[in-house]
Amino acid sequence: MKFNIAIDGPAGAGKSTIAKLIAKKKSYIYVDTGAMYRAMALYFLEEGIRADEPDKISEASKKVDITIQYENGEQIVLLNGRNVNGLIRTEEVGNMASASSVNKDVREKLVELQRALAAKENVVMDGRDIGTTVLPNANVKIYLTASSKVRAKRRYEELMAKGERCNLDEIEKDIIDRDYRDMHRDISPLKQAEDAILLDSSEMTIEEVADAVIALCDKVGSK
Ligand code: DC
Numbered sequence: 677m678k679f680n681i682a683i684d685g686p687a688g689a690g691k692s693t694i695a696k697l698i699a700k701k702k703s704y705i706y707v708d709t710g711a712m713y714r715a716m717a718l719y720f721l722e723e724g725i726r727a728d729e730p731d732k733i734s735e736a737s738k739k740v741d742i743t744i745q746y747e748n749g750e751q752i753v754l755l756n757g758r759n760v761n762g763l764i765r766t767e768e769v770g771n772m773a774s775a776s777s778v779n780k781d782v783r784e785k786l787v788e789l790q791r792a793l794a795a796k797e798n799v800v801m802d803g804r805d806i807g808t809t810v811l812p813n814a815n816v817k818i819y820l821t822a823s824s825k826v827r828a829k830r831r832y833e834e835l836m837a838k839g840e841r842c843n844l845d846e847i848e849k850d851i852i853d854r855d856y857r858d859m860h861r862d863i864s865p866l867k868q869a870e871d872a873i874l875l876d877s878s879e880m881t882i883e884e885v886a887d888a889v890i891a892l893c894d895k896v897g898s899k
Pocket of ligand 1: 854
């Protein structure tokens with residue numbers, strides 16, 4: 677049996693930073709499921725499909741092949757064989773990923789890929805529906821959140837560091853809209869699994885959150 681850690685939560689809560697750190701400390705594989713939804717979204721954008729065209733999204737999702745590779749511990753997402761890591765981190769792709777991830781065909785395809793990875797490896801997997809739907813039997817489930825103000829400020833600083841012009845209030849509005857959509861969709865909405873532990877990272881450092889998760893893993897006998 678593989679050891680599976682599920683980390684869910686809203687955009688900008690620090691899931692990927694924490695998940696990567698835990699994966700490194702425990703020599704587990706980090707699976708970024710958001711990147712898979714982003715790669716799908718990139719395909720739809722490249723095909724000129726809009727978020728309000730569900731039939732086209734369903735049809736196009738059948739032509740998309742998403743696979744994952746690891747290079748020096750980093751997850752590489754391949755979209756129809758092409759490495760798209762450098763193209764999926766924009767706000768445009770993030771918003772399209774949130775909008776197109778409401779689609780049943782999109783979700784079915786990616787959930788299958790995610791389950792196959794978790795069955796094969798010890799994983800730290802982050803996303804929105806990992807503890808509730810993808811890995812309901814995960815050994816440790818975390819629901820990681822932070823206030824929308826703190827999340828917007830983190831994203832703002834990230835974008836500024838990359839030299840991108842941005843506006844803090846617009847980022848916070850985007851985050852609130854994205855949370856609403858992710859939490860209110862029909863299929864696998866973002867919510868805390870009943871057996872997940874709630875961690876609020878607003879006032880915690882990355883190390884403090886990671887240590888708290890590792891302590892929970894040790895408690896249930898992780899390797
Ligand atoms: O975590 P992220 O910002 O990279 O995710 C982008 C979008 O993908 C997010 O707004 C909703 C969707 N997503 C999802 O529906 N289920 C997941 N497990 C991961 C992401």
